Amino acid sequence: MRSHSRHRTRAVIGVVTANVLLASCAGAGSLATGGDTINVLMVNNPQMVELQKLTAKHFTKKTGIKVNFTTLPENDVRDKISQDFANQAGQYDVATISNYEAPIYAKNEWLKPLDGYLKKDRAFDQKDILPPIRESLKGEDGKTYAEPFYGESSFLMYRKDVFEKKGLKMPAKPTWPQVAKLAARADGAEKGMSGICLRGLPGWGELIAPLTTLVNTFGGTWFDKDYKAKLTDPGFTRAAKFYIDLVRKHGESGATQSGFAECLNNMTQGKSAMWYDATSGAGSLEAAKSPVKGKIGYAPAPTVKTKSSGWLYSWAWGLQKASRNQDKAYKFISWASSKEYERLVGKEFGWANVPAGKRASTYDIPEYKKTAGAFGETTRKAITEADPRDPGVQQRPTIGIQFVDIPEFSDLGTKVSQELSAAIAGRQSVETALKKSQQLAEEVSEEYEGRGQ
């Protein structure tokens, strides 16, 4: 043990000295990437952590390309990616972007189009990517700018055993009023169990995502087709009131601090009877060690006025245009999004952990079908039914289901989510929150007209 720690001390001293020497020799030389190393910046989700663990053994060994990962929590990673890409600083060759960023970044020419590579890369099989996901990662010019690592929609998860005990029945295609009634009856079914878990954590990727799907299906929208803000219109107001009411009455405790992770934990520990969230949550609920494994039922996203209401989201690999190692970076993307990688995860970590929701072929793998039987098909259907161009009852100015695909939305969404979160906490009324939010959105409208969009 001692020699071990001494060895480490020496290693640390070594790096420190190397730092000193390097800088004094290289002067202000940039430490840009090059050679056989690529830098990847990614969100710290379990799927990515597993990727990180498999890369050295399977990717680097085969290709000789070393991959340096930086993982950060979601909010931090977005700040960092937009900073690096907007300035084309080229610190990172590849970053996890979503279908929100992809079209915007593509328009600003921050991403390298991948079509050239895809044409040559037969094994990758671009046609296998589920069409809504494929489309949502294209730019306005129709070129592909990112490849999905995994995709997701949203659906309703519920405790079959609790429902049975309480004599409740989940309709095959539930509506939100039905879900509210079920939540009221399931509330307190077991000690400390809430009727439903809904995100209340501020952030455009947190609270805003499920809420906007409600807005869509309640007949509301953030902006009409001319970018006029519509946050105080009846559709938006009804949806926001319904959501906040439901979470206040029958939702989890500490709702304003609950995002995906907290709700997942609630569900796993038997503290919520229902959960409306990302389809990727099912993989964790059905994981080998999960105490609720096999007890969960899955229903499509509840609706009101629309046929379906699930969102569409994908963490995907974008290749920075300023990257000095583009070919090698593409090789990494091609591997991480490949069929082969999905099988590798299935074998190494279990089939429930496969980064699914992006390829049609995933749902034909027998082992995957066996493990993901409970939710696989519902997920595939939810994703393929999502229509990011027409998610509501009226025409939209741009693409996006649970977001509006304009650069200002992340800032606007976050600010609005803070207002709504305050309403969930009971610090202000929903009306006040929406009135303030409408003002914020109107500023964006004006900006948009000013920019001549």
Next chain:
Amino acid sequence: MSATGSTVRGTEAKGGAKAAANTAPKSVRRRNAGLGLIAWLAGILFVLPVLWMALTSLHSETDAATNPPSLAAPLTLDGYREFFGAGGGPSPWFSLANSLTASVVSTLFVLLLALPAAYALSIRPVRKWTDVLFFFLSTKMLPVVAGLLPIYLFAKNTGMLDNIWLLVILYTSMNLPIAVWMMQSFLAEVPTALIEAAQIDGARLPVILTRVVAPIAMPGIAATSLICFIFSWNEMLFARVLTGVIAQTAPVFLTGFITSQGLFLAKVCAASLVISLPVLAAGFAAQDKLVQGLSLGAVK
């Protein structure tokens, strides 16, 4: 209110005990013991979150996230294993080494720059030295964020992004004002008569500095170094904006354990403790120096 009353009595008791040591009444001693107990309770209250963190770091992720908390849950080193990169995870050694480089080197730079400056502000002061000192301090009042964008753009255009030396420079400038200020007050404590006497004896400047000034100012220099080291080690805003893969520092590495999907309490607690360890160790070892140093030379 009652707390104020009792502590005031405490001060009195101390003075009294000293003045009349042999006649110290029993009641004073008992009161001393009572106040000692209060001090113990306060100490435990303050350290409790840290101890809880240590306990959480030794639990499994599921045991760490239960309510009521599970005190008796089995202990495991998994959190630490994960932090140190078991199973192909990222290794913390590079970021720890980067933090060490940035903190130690910037502290050395600060000393190199601050000592002569403090000399020129105390032992052989320039005209209007108080104004100069004010200027140094006022730079500390400028909001760091306001300069962040130009620094980022500068770094990007000169290829200094993700370079630990950029952090060294920034940390030096961040700590320099406080260091100059502290050092100035320590050097001002060196009695001018001593220096004059040495000069009359024919001692030259280097001798005066090493033989007369240094011994008196040493505790202050040590305290200043410690403070600079702590603030550099802890810095996060510059580090998160200006570093990436190569120059990532330990606090930024720590935030990498937070995920919006899944449990992370034990890991984060383990990582937090390990990353705080250098500062904790240095701070605990040099408590007395810290007290002396923060008194700005008033304790002799």
Next chain:
Amino acid sequence: MSSTPTATTTAPGAQAPRTRPSAPQAPPARLRAWVTRAPLLPALVFLIIVTQLPMVATLVISVFDWNALYPEARTFAGLANYGEVLGDPELRKSVLTTILLTVTVVLVSLVLGMLLALLLDRRFKGRGAVRTMLIAPFLLVPVAAALLWKHVLYNPEYGLFNGALHWILGDGAAQPDWVAEMPLGAVEASLVWQWTPFMMLILLAGLQSRPSEAVEAAWIDGASAWQVFRYITLPHLRRYLELGALLGTVYIVQNFDAVFTITSGGLGTANLPYSIYQTFYQGHEYGLASAAGVLVVIGSIIIATLALRVVSSLFNEEARS
């Protein structure tokens, strides 16, 4: 404002050259002044370059309409950004939040630090151990401390606070959502926890330098405990209190880690550093953020000048010694 101390303390410096017999002739006064100044220059020049030049750049950027997400549309905007910043109610609110946060944290940790210092100034069993326990929070990396409070203590589902309530009051115990119910208080509590030890250390140093003769004399003269504290201890501690307040203010005004980690600026806790950071990195409004930065700098300079005048007693007293 500082002419007296300068005059008295330059005396030894002025004498110095006379004792150097090796100098062939007395150097001209101007050269001598530069020799005195020389040791100061590296630090001064370095600090001006690293802290003042970026501010100039900020000033330049602040007159442009520059959003990083619209790389094509960078135009000269004159003072429009300043108008927008001044008219932004959110930013005005964050000024208030910053003041509230700073004043609360500095005052509470000064008072607590003083009480603890008074306790620790006395002899009792395990004094060293108690002091070690008390300074632990200050030595924890701030991000780690913020994470500890947010996830390990405040978390409504599995945090220690609610867990303790559960233990003490049983199953029916209230399980408040701490951060949502008192967002600013939550941030303040974590900062007070970190900064109280720092204040305690400063004040402890002050107490230990208190001339014991005066206390003893007062004691023999029959002064009450309160009188000793009020007329001897407190006046002696004044410069230490000022020092603590000054250092605390300098660091807490700029606090970013705690706000960023615990509330992400939500629920009315966005202070100025966070608001500007958000405009930079989430809004990508470089021009707007720079304008806000410039205004904050101007405000800081005004406050700093006032504050430094107030604490100038620190220098005067030192100069006299």
